[in-house]
Amino acid sequence: MKRYERLADDIAGLIRNGILTPGEKIPSVRHASKTYGVSPSTVFQAYYLLEDRGLIQARARSGYFVRALAGLPTPEPRSDLSTQETTDVGVSELVFSVLGSLKNPHTMPFGSAFPSPDLFPLARLARSMTHSLRTLSPHDIIADMTAGNPDLMRQIALRYMVSGVMLPMEELVVTNGALEALNLSLQSVTQAGDLVAIESPAFYACLQVLERLELKAVEIPVHPRDGVDLKILRERLASLPIKACWFMSSFQNPVGASLNESRKQELYSLLCEHQVPLIEDDVYAELYYGERPPKPIKTLDTQGLVMHCSSFSKSLAPGYRVGWVAGGRFAERIARLKLMTTISPSVPAQTAIADYLQHGNYDRHLRKLRYALESQQDAMLASAARHFPAGTRVTRPAGGYFLWFEFPDNVDSLQLFKLALAQGISLAPGPIFSASQGFRHCARLNYGHSWGAESEQAMALLGRMLRSF
Amino acid sequence: MKRYERLADDIAGLIRNGILTPGEKIPSVRHASKTYGVSPSTVFQAYYLLEDRGLIQARARSGYFVRALAGLPTPEPRSDLSTQETTDVGVSELVFSVLGSLKNPHTMPFGSAFPSPDLFPLARLARSMTHSLRTLSPHDIIADMTAGNPDLMRQIALRYMVSGVMLPMEELVVTNGALEALNLSLQSVTQAGDLVAIESPAFYACLQVLERLELKAVEIPVHPRDGVDLKILRERLASLPIKACWFMSSFQNPVGASLNESRKQELYSLLCEHQVPLIEDDVYAELYYGERPPKPIKTLDTQGLVMHCSSFSKSLAPGYRVGWVAGGRFAERIARLKLMTTISPSVPAQTAIADYLQHGNYDRHLRKLRYALESQQDAMLASAARHFPAGTRVTRPAGGYFLWFEFPDNVDSLQLFKLALAQGISLAPGPIFSASQGFRHCARLNYGHSWGAESEQAMALLGRMLRSF
Numbered sequence A, B: 001m002k003r004y005e006r007l008a009d010d011i012a013g014l015i016r017n018g019i020l021t022p023g024e025k026i027p028s029v030r031h032a033s034k035t036y037g038v039s040p041s042t043v044f045q046a047y048y049l050l051e052d053r054g055l056i057q058a059r060a061r062s063g064y065f066v067r068a069l070a071g072l073p074t075p076e077p078r079s080d081l082s083t084q085e086t087t088d089v090g091v092s093e094l095v096f097s098v099l100g101s102l103k104n105p106h107t108m109p110f111g112s113a114f115p116s117p118d119l120f121p122l123a124r125l126a127r128s129m130t131h132s133l134r135t136l137s138p139h140d141i142i143a144d145m146t147a148g149n150p151d152l153m154r155q156i157a158l159r160y161m162v163s164g165v166m167l168p169m170e171e172l173v174v175t176n177g178a179l180e181a182l183n184l185s186l187q188s189v190t191q192a193g194d195l196v197a198i199e200s201p202a203f204y205a206c207l208q209v210l211e212r213l214e215l216k217a218v219e220i221p222v223h224p225r226d227g228v229d230l231k232i233l234r235e236r237l238a239s240l241p242i243k244a245c246w247f248m249s250s251f252q253n254p255v256g257a258s259l260n261e262s263r264k265q266e267l268y269s270l271l272c273e274h275q276v277p278l279i280e281d282d283v284y285a286e287l288y289y290g291e292r293p294p295k296p297i298k299t300l301d302t303q304g305l306v307m308h309c310s311s312f313s314k315s316l317a318p319g320y321r322v323g324w325v326a327g328g329r330f331a332e333r334i335a336r337l338k339l340m341t342t343i344s345p346s347v348p349a350q351t352a353i354a355d356y357l358q359h360g361n362y363d364r365h366l367r368k369l370r371y372a373l374e375s376q377q378d379a380m381l382a383s384a385a386r387h388f389p390a391g392t393r394v395t396r397p398a399g400g401y402f403l404w405f406e407f408p409d410n411v412d413s414l415q416l417f418k419l420a421l422a423q424g425i426s427l428a429p430g431p432i433f434s435a436s437q438g439f440r441h442c443a444r445l446n447y448g449h450s451w452g453a454e455s456e457q458a459m460a461l462l463g464r465m466l467r468s469f
Helices: A003-016 A029-036 A040-052 A092-100 A122-135 A138-147 A150-162 A177-189 A204-212 A230-239 A261-274 A328-341 A347-359 A362-387 A413-422 A453-468 B003-016 B029-036 B040-052 B092-103 B122-135 B138-147 B150-162 B177-189 B204-212 B230-239 B261-274 B328-341 B347-359 B362-387 B413-422 B453-468
Strands: A056-059 A063-066 A172-175 A195-200 A216-223 A242-247 A278-281 A306-311 A323-326 A402-406 A442-446 B056-059 B063-066 B172-175 B195-200 B216-223 B242-247 B278-281 B306-311 B323-326 B402-406 B442-446
Touching (some): A003 A029, A040 A056, A040 A063, A092 A204, A122 A347, A122 B122, A138 A347, A150 A172, A150 A347, A172 A177, A172 A328, A177 A204, A177 A242, A177 A278, A177 A323, A177 A328, A177 B328, A195 A204, A195 A230, A204 B328, A216 A230, A230 A242, A230 A261, A242 A261, A261 A278, A306 A328, A323 A328, A328 B092, A328 B177, A328 B204, A362 A402, A413 A442, A413 A453, B003 B029, B029 B040, B040 B056, B092 B204, B092 B413, B122 B347, B138 B347, B150 B172, B150 B347, B172 B177, B172 B328, B177 B242, B177 B278, B177 B306, B177 B323, B177 B328, B195 B204, B195 B230, B204 B216, B216 B230, B230 B242, B242 B261, B261 B278, B306 B328, B323 B328, B362 B453, B413 B442
Parallel strands (some): A242 A278, A278 A306, B195 B242, B242 B278
Antiparallel strands (some): A402 A442, B056 B063, B172 B323, B306 B323, B402 B442
16 A cells, blocks of 8 residues: 555545544645655555545635545445446346436436536527627538538537547547447447447446447446446457547546556556447546546547547537537547438537637536535435435435435335335436346446435435335 | 320410510419310410420419520539449548538638528528527526427427328427437437438438438439439338338428429338338428418428428528428437437527518518529529530529539539639539439539629539539
8 A cells, every 4th residue: 555545545544533523724734744754756646546535625725625425324325247248238128218208397306417507608609699699600500511610520629638638530420429439439440240448337328229229238347436337448459459448537437437547547447458348438528526637548649549439418519409529530430420421410509519618618617517516416315324224325426417226135226216216306316327137136326316305205205115124 | 195284285386485584474273274275274284394394484473484404515414324223332531531621711612511601591590599598587598408498399390281281299309400309219210231212313411311320321313403303212111111201392402303292192101011111301491482380291291200400591590500300200219319419509599590481571581592592593594594514414403592403424523512612613513412322414503692703604614624624
């Protein structure tokens, strides 16, 4: 154990034992450096680690604080323990029945895949739409349709530059949301019958896409905090003809795990060694709660092996359906697949977002959005601690808007899903996130909606149902 | 030969011999009925036939006139004579090299797939966008995204009702343009390796989609005026396990042919007999030059076998990327495939079009658009007659914005494409419309842009190139 890890553990102990209480400011770096007799950089590293673990949080210009819920005893869920090597995927029916249940607007949307649309600057975006349509020439419409709107692409490339990726414009393909980017990326490197390494649990659309394309899943367990299990991935890559990996490196859906930088480096080396392309689903990249954005694996991609997929749907413009992929060496193939499939995302949606990114103060909106989501996480965690039975485990992601609950073994989340829905509460039951339909006592809950008395009542009701098993 | 056909041939003779001259009004139905001693309904039938053949045209409330170019001697092209039964498709590379050539905005866009964006009410649409975004509630954005915008779907269903189809809302799936509708429809009824009957020549994206999905083409020749050859289709359906047909019933791309109503009925009976679904690509439906819209095969679809695909891209809102499919018995499967692929077309684009359809006077715009396209067809036909060599054949479609030329046998259209492009003129060479890369002495020319001195010069230049072979 390194010195900073030991220091982090010491402080974590103070938090768990209630010596440092939720909301309390922890010692400044200078102060801690003197107190513990270590260098300021060791203190910094320890604090980053604690922040990663969701125990403390930085507030701009005021230092580090113990997170409101850091002291709660709810432990984190366990990793997937299944040992199956490959799986035929057949989860779609189940997913559609869950999605169908979300249509009722009076349902408490814990099962939703989207954060509340109230969190987004829709009126400001509408002004950008009006402005950009006024200046768009008819002939640009046709040009933008095949190649993508150049202003939008420049703004996306600029954001990559800030995060350390110099992206040639030819690598960028603008798509109908991230889902099309992911679909086309996968199609660009696989054929029916191929093996694809995915996470377990995984984003259900990933499972559906594999099913539709007749691909086989190689499920790699995801640790609730550290992310995908690299030891098992290494074994599978060595023993199976895996054609692609599809992973979320940050705030993984559903568990919220992120790979740290050294694990990202290790994963990238593995990919290079086997020359296996990575489809990096990074749709929650902007929803980090820490001081600095997580670095995508794309930042390491010297060989063009990474297809980095994201969108504006979760961070700015829900329903506009504008996403993209930085496609590495597969970009041209992806662009061509897009021309055969949908041609282009809506041009007005592209120009409106481009105008907003230039003039709308995106970064201020993102700061507010992150703060709202983080506070709502605290609220849901506190509520779960009050209402859910002993033996419940939960993740504490450092970004996004999902909590992943592991309930006591006697809970059947499909049964819970039905019971809850009858009471007007939706949730996303564990089996929809698994090709092998595991995770029967797990569920994903969405905290992307403002917290209020009704949310609290719904959690209390869920708690009573959980106890009834 | 029936009485009305004989009468039509007589009048056609008068036109060809220059007795009735271009632009001249032909006798009223009452007058002709007396003169020829036949019933008014026989005269009507004869006039509809002449209109179908592009020899005369109706003008609202003023009667029938000889079409400006009806007297030209250029004959129509011949049908495909190939006898191959099934074909592996591999045309994508060629298509992309042609499409890539269109990017230069200074090129004369005879090779383009789009009509000029100047023909569309873009400013009025932008006002509809501003207005609809002002009234759209944030929560509708999420609801519209999964199910489609209800106002838009109602407007689409209304237009179906007017054309004689009572469409249950559940049958309608809103998509990212017609191309996504076609893709998903095809996927909903086929698996890799299946046979699909398509037209020869066919829309090149149809060939690309077959190639991508690893389907095999059964090419059915298209007569330049009457449409797909039903005799050959009947034979193929009887002898081959065809899983789906993909046809354009009106203004077929590239040749412009339309099936008349009795041939549509015959085709539908064939489909029912073999229980083979039809993907009906009807994107030019609104661009008819006659008095009445052509009836899609969907109007006959009592069994839910027809997936009728269209969009607003060619008639109202280029670049908005909003299309749909009336999916018959396959609608639910198509809707699910869409949720796995792109989720939804852009919600603002949907609401803007819905607002325009309600308040924008769509029908007035369409009348102007049809008139512009028809006049431009006359201009291109006249120009071709002036400049292209003897032995050139050409279609005279009763709608859309493409002419299909068959040049003398010594012309190589791929060679012509290269020569023309070097002079700043694009065109769509015949082989991109054929799985077997036939039609080497054919080309599709787009007349969807306003005609002027530059267009005339480009045609003259093409004429000189054609003579050089």
